[in-house]
Amino acid sequence: MSDEKQLIERILADKSTSRRDFMVGATALGLTATSASALWTNRAHAATPKKGGHMIAGLNDSNTIDSLDPTTWNATTMIVIGRSVRDSLVEVGQDDSAAPGLAESWEASADAKEWRFKLRSGVEFSNGKSLTTEDVINSVNLHRGEDSKSGAKGVFEGIEDVSADGKDTVVFKLSSGNAAFPFLLTDYHMNIVPTVDGKADATSPIGTGCYILEEFEPGIRAVMKKNPNAWQGDDFGHVDSCELVTILDDTARVNALVTGEVHVINRPDLKTINRLKRKAGTQIIDTESNLAFTHPMRMEGAPYDNYDFRMALKLSTNREAFVDKVLYGYGVPGNDQPLGPKFASYDPDLKVDFDLDRARDHLKKSGHADTPIKYRFADTAYGGAGDAAQIFLEDWKKAGINVELVREPKDGYWSNVWNVKPFCACYWGPRPVEDMILSIAYISGAPWNDSNIANERVDELVTMARAELDAAKQKEMYTEVQALISDQGGTIVPAFGKDVAAASDKIGVPEKLGGGWEMDGGHFVKRWWVA
DSSP states (O other), X not given: OOHHHHHHHHHHHOTTOOHHHHHHHHHHTTOOHHHHHHHHHHHHHHTXXXXXXXXXXXXXXXXXXXXXXXXXXXXXXHHHHHHHHOOOSEEEOTTXXXXXXXXXXXXXXXXXXXXXXXXXXXXXXXXXXXXXXXXXXXXXXXTOSTXXXXXXXXXXXXXXXXXXXXXXXXXXXXXXXXXXXXHHTTOTTOOOOOEETTEEOTTOSOOSSSEEEEEEETTTEEEEEEOTTOTTTTTSOOSSEEEEEEOOSHHHHHHHHHTTSOSEEESOOGGGHHHXXXXXXXXXXXXXXXXXXXEEBOTTSTXXXXXXXXXXXXXXXXXXXXXXXXXXXXXXXXXXXXOOTTSTTOOTTOOOOOOHHHHHHHHHHHTOTTOOEEEEEOTTTSTTHHHHHHHHHHXXXXXXXXXXXXXXXXXXXXXXXXXXXXXXXXXXXXXXXXXXXXXXXXXXXXXXXXXXXXXXXXXXXXHHHXXXXXXXXXXXXXXXXXXXXXXXXXXXXXXXXXXXXEEXXXXXXXXXXXXXXXXXXXXXXXXXXXX
């Protein structure tokens, strides 16, 4: 294949390319206007979903202790299964809006403290059971109350009561107004399961989604077939069946795509992504995102309870090097707080400098110059975590920090290391609104508060911002939250990244991909197709 033809195909494959840009580029490379126009027309035709076929995806982020219980989910494979087999009241649409799901419509009181969601009529679970308000209420209550162990408990702590009004309306009463409440119901934990004996059957394989779960081997594979009775069946659920295969090793995952063993992979190795781009028959799918690469230090114990020690680590972390050498340009420098550049409240002026001299001063002031620490990581934390660890180590040692790297096993990392060990690698998938990440991980006592930050002012501001209906005032509050967490928190955030996937050119991908998580918000099984 000629270099010109390869370049034309890459321009055509780039979903951000406009027709005008393509026509200018293609004709400059020697194509006639007629030929270029025909190629563009074929591209548009290829973007039309096709029905049928079997899709195989190789995914990172799966564990042998995975469960169908949504309260336990924290990684991509289970999120994808949930998005495919079950549904939520509201989902993040492909335009990043709060799109109707099992709720066809909703309305709020003037103070946004009461929300009424009208359920779709005629929706059935895959076993033929009709969806009821009881199913919705019991599913919501899995994530509420003192006894709940749900990772989303913090997201829904503002719900005072959830009840039914007639056969098709669910009413939420909140402790304070929340203009973004429908977005909270898009949380990947919040999918609807059937009620059995008066309780939500959290581990049930039965759902209302586009697919039926046929086989499930935690940490190994899952097989799904199309649900012929799915309420979304006309618009989504294009493939007849799909298999999800766990491939934790980055190189093995890319090789599986190149050899045709799988059709889709998440998180291709960015170190070799340019080579993969040039590979005939493959496409790179990248989406702007609030994906945050985080490195939590648990602040309840020494030396991480010491402000100066944490600052020494932060100031000796080279963010530009992380973007260049770990993300290979697929991201922007971070600033030690979780709200990325796609959030309306993101503060671009908040920066954390790479300053070894200041880092040494803080280390000396901390009194922990000789205190040994261990930094734990695995490549399942994020692609390139091993390379990042080496970059960190070099600079941390230059600052005088006595640190040892510990590579942990990939399987079990999220249960045995993250939120358990004092200092480790982590990532946080994107959320559509600020409250969803802050209430899960940065509020005192939140179950996924992996740095154990407990800042009264942050708690106060998040609660106030949640209820604030004036967008400008809310932004001011979130701006202060960002500054407080960046300065006083226990998390190093060197970068925000793009969501990057790769696929065979036999896989059709929509022009727009939804946010809320990687892989089209976790909806790729039902939204993508075999072309």
